[in-house]
Amino acid sequence: MKDLKNFIETNKEKFLEDLFELIRIPSISSKESHKDDMYKAANWIKDYLIKDGADMAEVLDTEGHPVVFGEKIIDPSLPTIMVYGHYDVQPVEPLDLWESEPFEPEIRDGKIYARGADDDKGQMFMHFKAFEYLVKTDQLPCNVKFMIEGEEEIGSPSLEKFCNDNKKKLEADVILVSDTTMLAPDIPSITTGLRGLSFCEVEVTGPNRDLHSGLFGGAIANPANVLCKMIASLTDEKGRITVKGFYDDVEVVSKEEREDMARAPFDLAAYKKAVDVDEVDGEDGYSSMERVGIRPSLDVNGIWGGYTEEGAKTVLPSKAHAKISMRLVPHQDSKKITELFIKHFESIAPPYVKVKAKVLHGGEGYVSPTDTIEYQAASKAFEEIYGVKPIPYRSGGSIPIISLFEKVLGIKSILMGFGLESDAIHSPNENYPLEQFYNGIETIPYFYKYYTEMKK
C-alpha cells in the first residue's frame, strides 16, 4: 500500500478535527428532542463522503431517523464492499460522572473522550479515511457503498423496511462493519458471534396513589417490594433464567468449540480488576467468556419507583418500573423470547398488583464461520498491521442488523472491530485510543486489497 503510513502521519490532526465536528452533533437516537441533530449528523456525513471521493451520497428518509447512502462504482464487474456504520449514539446520563463534556471531545492520555468516540462515530470514521486514501492514491481495487444509519442504539426499527425498499441500491458482495471490540490492543480479533436482544419495560401498580407508609405499610402491598420479588425470581440460584421455555432453542456449543474458545487469552484477575469487583457471577458451569459469548443473560438496565430524591419521604409508592433486557444466543428468536418473557412476567404477578410489560426493542443473534473469503481477507489484513493472526471471538454484544442483512439482502457481514472493552461505550467517559483509531485506518485498506484479490 503505497504511501499509506505517510498519508496517516500527515493527516493525523486533520482526521481528528473532522471527527470532532461529527462528535459535537449530539445525535442521541432515543430522544425525541434530538430529532434535528439526527438530520444534522446525516447531512454532515453525506457531504463528507462526497469530499472523500464518493460519486454520490444522499440522505434517505425512513419511518424513523434517516439513512445516509453513498457509493463509488469504478467497474460494475468488480466486487462491491458495503460499509455499514451508525451515526446515532447512546444517551449520556448520568452526566455528573463525566470528566469532560460528552459532546465536546477531549484528548487525554492518548484517548479521545466523548460520547460516540468509539461507538460508532470513531470506528465508522476510520472507514471514511481508508476510503479517501484508496481513492486519492488511485488504489481503490473495487466498488464501495456506504450505508450509515441513525437508529442502531434503539434497535434499528426502520432498517428492515429500508433494506426491503432499497434492495437494488444495496446490492453488494459483503458488508464491512467496525462496531465491535478486539480482545486487547495487541490481540486483534474478528467477531464471529453476536448475541440477540429482547428488551422490555415493566410497570407494577399497587394502590392508585402514593400512600403514607405508616398508615398503610404492612396492609397494602408495596409495588416496589413486589417488583423486587418478581425480578429476583427471574433467575435461580444457578444463575439460570426462569422464564418458561427460555432455553428451548439455545444453541448447544460443542465440547470442541468450547475448548477452542478457551484458548483465547483471558486473565480473570485482570478482568475483575478492570471493573473492580471481588468476584464474578453468572450461570453455573460456564466460564466468564462463555457466559457472554455463548450463553444468554438477563439484566435490569434501569429500575425506579417511589421517592428517589435527597432525604426521607416515607411513601408507599403507587408504581414501580424496570427496564429489563435479555441477551440471546444463536437460534433463540427475539420475538418469541419477548413473548415468553411478557407472558411469564404477567403470570408471576401476585393478585394484589397489576402489571404491564411492553417491548422496547429486540434483534437476533448471529454466528459466522471462519472459512469464508471475507474472514480470510480480514485475517490477512489484521496480520499485515499487527503481525499476528486475529482470534475468532464470540462477543456478548448485539448488532441485530447483522442477521437482518443476511435475511433481507442475502449479504454476509464481516466484523472488524477496533474498540477495546475499556472504551466505556454506553457509559460515562466513553473513549477511543488514538492508537486504535490510526491502526484501524491503516488496516482497512488491506481488507479491500485481499478481499478483491481472493474474490476475483
Added chain:
Amino acid sequence: MKDLKNFIETNKEKFLEDLFELIRIPSISSKESHKDDMYKAANWIKDYLIKDGADMAEVLDTEGHPVVFGEKIIDPSLPTIMVYGHYDVQPVEPLDLWESEPFEPEIRDGKIYARGADDDKGQMFMHFKAFEYLVKTDQLPCNVKFMIEGEEEIGSPSLEKFCNDNKKKLEADVILVSDTTMLAPDIPSITTGLRGLSFCEVEVTGPNRDLHSGLFGGAIANPANVLCKMIASLTDEKGRITVKGFYDDVEVVSKEEREDMARAPFDLAAYKKAVDVDEVDGEDGYSSMERVGIRPSLDVNGIWGGYTEEGAKTVLPSKAHAKISMRLVPHQDSKKITELFIKHFESIAPPYVKVKAKVLHGGEGYVSPTDTIEYQAASKAFEEIYGVKPIPYRSGGSIPIISLFEKVLGIKSILMGFGLESDAIHSPNENYPLEQFYNGIETIPYFYKYYTEMKK
C-alpha cells in the same frame, strides 16, 4: 362555650385566608434549598401567635430548623396545656400528579387542596383559632404553651436536644397534638398507639462504572438485580420480616385487646376500593387493621438504579439504591432495629457486590392507656361535637417525638386527630375537608374546659 359556633361562622373566610398564607410558604424540611422558607414559616407563626393572644412568642434556633415557642400564662397554679405541631411539610414530587399547585391552596368539593393542608399546617392551625377564641372571649381556663417544630417530616433530629436544653420552658401537664386521623368523618377516634420507625438507605455497587450489558451481561453481577434479590429476601412467604432478631421485642397483644380492636368499624371492600387494589396483602394471621396497628412492616419507599429515562439504554449499572423503612411496634427499639437491619443487609450481600447502608432517621413507637384524665377529657370533647364517644385506635403512623416527650420531659401526650385517610398526606393532591377543619376548631376548646375541670 359561649358564642363558639358564632365565632367560627363569622370568621370562616378569614381563617382560610390566614391558613393559606402559611401554606404558601414551601417549608419542605428535607431540602437544603428551602432553608429560608423554614425561617419564613417560623416567623409567620411567631407573629400569628401574638396576634391570637399569646403573651410572648419566639423563634428558637436548633441545630436544624427552628422551633417556635409561645405561651399565655394566666395563673401559674392552673394546669398548663402545651400544643405541639409542626410547620414543615413533605416534598411534593411527583409534581405531574398534582391537579393544582401544591403551594397554592385551592378549595374543590369542600376540601382544601395543598401540601400541608392537613399535615400539619391545617391541623395545627385549628389550635391557633381555638386558642384565639378562648382568649378573645375571656374563657381560657388554663395556661397554654405552643411548641411548633420544623423537622417532624425528617424525624425531628434536633428536638431531643432542644427539649433537654429547654426543660423549664417546656414544663406542662399534657401535650395536645392534632397530627393523626379519625376513622371516618362521623367516627371520631383517639390514637392510643403509634408505630416507631427505622428508616435506612442502601447502596449496592457492582462494577466501578456502568458497563455495556451485552459485553458484560451474564458475566459480571448486576447490582440492580442483586438489590432486587436482597430486598426480596427481606420478607418471607408469610409476609414476615427476615431480619435476624427483628421480632424479639415485638409486643404481644392479648386476645382480648385484639377482639376489642376488631369491633372498630372496618369495611374491607371499601378499603380495597379506596386505593383500587383487588387484594390486600400482609403478614399471615392478622387483619388489615392489625397489620398497621399492632404489627411491624417493611417498605421500599424509593428504589433507583441504571437508566430510567425515556427509551432504551442497555446498561449494566454500576450502582443501585433503595430507601427502606420499617414501621415498629411498642417495645421495639428503633436504634436496635436499625443496627439489626444494617448488619443483616450487609450479611446477605453476595461477594460480587459491595453494600453500604446508612440511617436516614428513626423513632420509637408509643402506646397510651385510655384511663387517663387527658383521654377522658378528649373523649368528652369529641362527644360534645360529634354526639358519639370516640374509638381508641392504634394507628400505623409514626410520630416519634411522642415517646421522646415522655422520656425527656416526662409529659404524656393526647392525640386528637381530625385528618382522614383520604387526605392523601405525603402524596400528590393532599387535602383537608373544610368540615374537619371547622369541627376541629369547635372541638378543641372543650378539651381545654374538661381537662382543666378534671385536673383541678
